[in-house]
Amino acid sequence: MKCWDPRIEEIPKEELHRLQYRLLKTLVYKLYSLSDFYHRRMKEAGVHPDDIRTLEDVQKLPFMYKSDLRDHYPDRLFTVPQEELVRYHVSSGTTGKPTVVGYTQRDIENWTNSLARALVSCGLGRGDVIQVSYGYGLFTGGLGLHYGAERIGATVIPTSTGNTERQIELMMDLKATAIACTPSYLLHIGEVAEKMGVSIKNDTRLRAAILGAEPWSERMRNRIQEWLGVKAYDIYGTSELYGPLFTECHEQQGIHIWGDLALVEIIDPETNAPLPAGERGELTMTVLQKEALPIVRFRIGDITTMRDDVCACGRTHPRITRIEGRVDDMLIIRGINVFPSQIEHTLMGIPEVGREFQIVVDRKAELDSLLVRVELTHEAFSDRIKDLMNIRKKVAERLQSALLVNAEVELVEPGTLPRFEGKAKRVVDRRKL
Amino acid sequence: MNQIEHYLIKQISIFSENRPGRLAAIAQAMQEERINILAFSIAEADGFGVVRALVDHSERAYHKLTDMGFMVSFTDVIAVRMRDEPGGLYEIARILGDANINIEYAYAYTGKDAAVLILRVNNARDAIATLLKRNVTLMESSFFK
Ligand SMILES: [Zn+2]
Numbered sequence: 001m002k003c004w005d006p007r008i009e010e011i012p013k014e015e016l017h018r019l020q021y022r023l024l025k026t027l028v029y030k031l032y033s034l035s036d037f038y039h040r041r042m043k044e045a046g047v048h049p050d051d052i053r054t055l056e057d058v059q060k061l062p063f064m065y066k067s068d069l070r071d072h073y074p075d076r077l078f079t080v081p082q083e084e085l086v087r088y089h090v091s092s093g094t095t096g097k098p099t100v101v102g103y104t105q106r107d108i109e110n111w112t113n114s115l116a117r118a119l120v121s122c123g124l125g126r127g128d129v130i131q132v133s134y135g136y137g138l139f140t141g142g143l144g145l146h147y148g149a150e151r152i153g154a155t156v157i158p159t160s161t162g163n164t165e166r167q168i169e170l171m172m173d174l175k176a177t178a179i180a181c182t183p184s185y186l187l188h189i190g191e192v193a194e195k196m197g198v199s200i201k202n203d204t205r206l207r208a209a210i211l212g213a214e215p216w217s218e219r220m221r222n223r224i225q226e227w228l229g230v231k232a233y234d235i236y237g238t239s240e241l242y243g244p245l246f247t248e249c250h251e252q253q254g255i256h257i258w259g260d261l262a263l264v265e266i267i268d269p270e271t272n273a274p275l276p277a278g279e280r281g282e283l284t285m286t287v288l289q290k291e292a293l294p295i296v297r298f299r300i301g302d303i304t305t306m307r308d309d310v311c312a313c314g315r316t317h318p319r320i321t322r323i324e325g326r327v328d329d330m331l332i333i334r335g336i337n338v339f340p341s342q343i344e345h346t347l348m349g350i351p352e353v354g355r356e357f358q359i360v361v362d363r364k365a366e367l368d369s370l371l372v373r374v375e376l377t378h379e380a381f382s383d384r385i386k387d388l389m390n391i392r393k394k395v396a397e398r399l400q401s402a403l404l405v406n407a408e409v410e411l412v413e414p415g416t417l418p419r420f421e422g423k424a425k426r427v428v429d430r431r432k433l
Numbered sequence: 434m435n436q437i438e439h440y441l442i443k444q445i446s447i448f449s450e451n452r453p454g455r456l457a458a459i460a461q462a463m464q465e466e467r468i469n470i471l472a473f474s475i476a477e478a479d480g481f482g483v484v485r486a487l488v489d490h491s492e493r494a495y496h497k498l499t500d501m502g503f504m505v506s507f508t509d510v511i512a513v514r515m516r517d518e519p520g521g522l523y524e525i526a527r528i529l530g531d532a533n534i535n536i537e538y539a540y541a542y543t544g545k546d547a548a549v550l551i552l553r554v555n556n557a558r559d560a561i562a563t564l565l566k567r568n569v570t571l572m573e574s575s576f577f578k
Contacts, residue, residue: 378504383444383485414502
């Protein structure tokens with residue numbers, strides 16, 4: 001099957017924009033009358049539902065932040081009574097209170113259909129056996145994928161997380177063709193399998209992996225695809241937007257954001273101004289058909305770029321690139337936004353240095369300085385100073401062209417930079433502002 | 434041809450940040466392992482440097498330093514016995530230059546009644562053949578064991 005719902009997935013762009021406008025207008029009127037929170041916010045921003053006359057007018061609406069959800073814990077932003085809810089999910093807050101998300105039957109329907117479209121776009125369908133190794137429970141990953149996979153007629157193995165040996169046995173015995181989990185867990189599965197004498201590539205039927213819920217990179221994708229013999233797809237979503245709900249298609253060229261479900265904006269985190277397609281900024285979403293917990297211009301804090309051309313697969317909906325980092329990680333150096341992830345991407349393309357790095361920002365004579373410390377790889381080490389100077393120069397030039405900021409580079413001994421899993425604290429900011 | 438191999442000497446090259454104590458750490462490790470440093474030089478750029486050393490047990494030195502987390506590699510160098518007369522170095526440089534062989538760097542070894550110049554060239558095998566042909570005395574690698 002090429003598309004789960006071709007009528008909407010291949011909808012002409014102008015038609016999609018008209019549909020989005022209609023949905024937005026309906027949503028805004030509804031919220032203005034139903035939600036104290038949105039009513040108050042819109043009044044404060046001096047905007048009335050009548051002011052929404054084009055799709056671009058979404059920019060007149062106020063932003064919503066994660067803190068708004070926390071401040072209205074547990075359910076004070078809900079716009080339906082409890083008896084309309086069929087489920088809660090709860091995301092654990094890294095700071096302070098958790099956030100609670102409620103779902104009506106229709107919310108679950110939209111979430112499930114979104115994932116059904118996504119999974120089919122990854123080439124999955126009836127006949128596939130999908131092992132869901134995301135956590136089941138308060139976390140949205142397990143149940144979300146479970147419903148989506150059942151919807152497309154696939155057979156689900158609801159393994160949830162943990163007990164990796166058993167996961168591998170079931171993967172073999174029940175002939176799983178796809179797995180949904182975090183990329184680091186899949187790498188762990190690969191390692192445990194090897195210890196058990198099992199090659200995921202040769203001894204299982206696994207051919208697709210739906211990976212997300214944590215940051216990962218192209219390099220990790222390549223490693224997973226080569227080593228485990230699966231196509232690895234990026235999945236995106238947060239609990240505020242139902243849960244995981246968008247993936248790449250089989251082209252693996254960005255994550256399709258279904259426009260009838262969500263309106264994407266990319267916002268400059270400093271100026272709050274909307275950015276055009278192709279520019280890097282903060283992912284901001286309006287969920288167009290959400291009933292229980294409406295989400296309008298929600299500043300997710302993830303950094304990405306949007307593209308709005310039609311995908312080679314024929315789907316017309318906008319795409320976002322792999323999440324490149326968090327707004328909180330952004331550094332402003334000599335007025336230019338720099339993300340540690342850009343530095344990581346750049347270093348990945350230079351075989352002479354490892355992927356670990358440390359950034360030291362300082363201010364000398366009123367001017368910001370950026371120092372990037374990198375580890376030389378063993379293969380690149382030379383007894384000739386000239387060779388090492390050339391490597392340092394190459395790294396500095398690549399960083400300069402990627403960041404548009406001049407970076408000083410320091411070569412350090414291997415293994416001396418601190419190692420981090422996941423969210424890396426690689427930045428030392430010595431500026432006294 | 435086998436003769437040429439006898440004159441290839443394994444230098445250990447160690448990457449080092451310009452931090453206090455790195456050189457002392459290397460020296461101490463060698464002492465603990467009872468490895469003698471016969472000759473060494475340090476080349477520095479701003480921020481990092483390379484320590485080059487001839488030791489009597491290069492394999493053991495390599496493993497010890499690698500275990501300590503140092504980045505170490507082997508480099509083939511040659512050892513030229515210097516005649517006790519002026520212009521000796523110039524002559525060697527000219528012979529190699531005529532053969533299109535570049536000297537990357539050089540440092541001295543003084544011990545055991547001989548003045549020896551350690552040369553790192555871009556092509557050690559060609560350099561050995563060229564110098565032997567011109568009757569320059571080279572030290573065999575066993576000399577440093
Ligand atoms: Zn596509």
